[in-house]
Amino acid sequence: MVQMSAANLTVLDAAAIGRCVRRLAHEIVEHNPQTGDLVLVGILRRGANLALRLKSALAEITGVDVPMGTLDISLYRDDNRSGSGDPRLLAREVAFSLDGKRVVLVDDVLYTGRTVRAALDAMADLGRPESIQLAVLVDRGERELPIKADFVGKNVTAPHGQRVFVRLAETDGTDAVLMGGAK
């Protein structure tokens, strides 16, 4: 359901986000029938909240409690240039080794792919996972790196200059995916 609100277009409302998360969980199970070595790694903050929701959805579907960790990756500027910096790892809360695990990396929006690249880099220090799959709520295209999500909640084509942002109850008080120019 798409409706206009003030200046922003609602791409997904709360109910649609709920359905997306459940569908993503089902797809993850379908592609990983052996849930024993599955782990979730969420990118802070909204990716981590989504990972937590996926974790409970996975528990509902399979009865398995999938371990979860988080990565804090933020835009990091280490020089005086006015240009955009590259996202870097700020903190890592993964209390288990990733050796031999099937990792599902979770983020809210996939855009340039730079955050995911930094996350892949950060995970390399945590062991040698069997595989890393990427689950995102929204894929808005316009990739700058050869990154592809394995599980996508919704593909959104935003006109140039428009932004796509995800609001989640845990961080923003409400569940919505919006598109527009203003936050």
Added chain:
Amino acid sequence: MLRLPKIDIVSIDDLSIGEIERIMVMADGFAQRLEAGERLHIAEGMIMATLFYEPSTRTRLSFESAAHRLGGSVISSASMDASSAAKGETLADTVRVVSGYADLIVIRHPYDGAARVAAEYARCPVINAGDGSREHPTQTLCDLYILRKKKGHLRGLTVAICGDLKFGRTVHSLIYALARFGANVVAVPNRGMEVPDYVLARLAAERNYSFSSISISELKALAGGLDAMYLTPSAPHQMALFTSDIPVINPAPPSPGPASLDAFYVTRFQRERRSEAERDQPDYVRFDARALKTSRTQEAVVMHPLPRTDELAYELDTDPRAVYFEQAAAGVPVRMALIAWLLENAGRDTIKPGTAPLVLKAENAPPCSNPNCISRRESRYLRSRFKPAPAVSHHELCLRCEFCERELKVQYVGHSRSRRYYRFDESLLGFVRQWLEDATLVVFETVKQAEEAGYEPYRRGPQREIMNAEEINRAVETMAGQIIRDLPDLARVSIVGIVSHGAVLAVRLCEIIERRTKVRIPCAALDVFRGYDGLQPLGGAQTFDVEDRTIVLTDDVINSGWTVQRAMTTLWKLGRPAGMRLAVLVDRGHRAVPIRPNYVGKNVPTARNERIQVRLGEAGEEGGAKPGDRVMLYSMVESLKEAGESA
């Protein structure tokens, strides 16, 4: 000139138990003679050189004081910086030169295994005063000295070691030494700072120690709910091992834990060995008097290698059980004893008995997996060296670095004479030992690496051609066209080819783009197995810059995608590309990372046991198909075991 025997003290294990006991007795004597204000001339004429590539106050001063107190003298360099040294002189050259000026070298260095290298290249004896996160044997001698003084003996003590057990080099040396005296070690690490696996592996292999995670209420009280790891000799007095907080793998009845503790060894957080992101540790253990109030701990002494930060409460300083200042004061008599012991052994046959280690054939050895290992930091003249280590998995060969002891696990092994490679499994272990002895063993991290090195799988099934020279040429022309269309600002594009076929492809793409657009794109080859050092500019260029450029990464075949991920890691370490496109000749599926190529010559669905082999001749003549080019698909029989089954 005073000649000291070439006895290097790189690890505490370089001293036997008897030698350690002897040094302890000598240290007692020197402590008394210092107390009495005696002037000593034992080391008259000896020149000791201190090479400190890392800041140190007490270790350096106590060594220099010890040398002067014995009547010797000291030469030193005001400030040595490993990073500037790395640009100029190698460690090997420095110690070769300095060993001509001095009779003894004391070295501290930030890289793991540096003292071992110094010992190998110096003509005079070398004493390790701390190398990276590895060992600090003279600190251990001081620790043992104080323990012995306070407890009357060293045999079978129970010592709790708290704090940063991952990077604390004093801790690793102390654990090895305590294990030799049959001690029980209760490790109380901060979360994420556990004793590294390679230390545990060495204890298990050499001292027959077994270990298990436990949680002891007393330790919880002092360390804020942390689990303790219990190391105990399997013989002679086996203590029950159990787990409580973590899932129990081998359920065993709970044991009461140690009867009583003889000492607490508290360590500081090794901040300087952490990355930016990990430098804040608000939960770091804080040790205070409460820990000494229980019946099991009231006899325990509290030790700390100093300097302390916040982990040791100042209120403890006046407690007679706090012995850390005595520990620091012992630095001079103990180091005097060590120097005097070397002098005492002046006539000794310095070639220690023992078998030479089996070393992986140098030119084939992969780099050590530890980025701080001296063999990687000074790779210009050092080759990696490994010994086989006890394996954990049946499908991986475990090799231990001779310099830093870090373990490297490899899945593929090869035989350099037959130029065949195999997926490792246990049934190969006998062969691997034999090949290691014959210096014909090579190891590979991936099949790709093996094939790049010109190795063939042990046995292969039927093969078929999936691309001929003409098709390859057409595919490359098409990809070049797509790149020209997609990236209009060609002046800001660079091409990086993954060695070796990716690099051939990169050069061909460059040539086609130049022919069609008259724009010459910078091009480089990247050897992902050599990391940062692996980037080589192609086409006569001297430098290659990734900053702000759109990189087209090329490879022959994409499979799991780990190689591409590795290449991205390397490129992002060199700068900040404006973007990246991925061009591959063949996409065979089976992706294990979320990477998708932008330009694909041909999609070839494959089974897992199938391999794709690409033959691309070096670019020579202008344009057109190269007659030798082809892409073959074959199924492979990877291991001897499989071959045996199918035969």
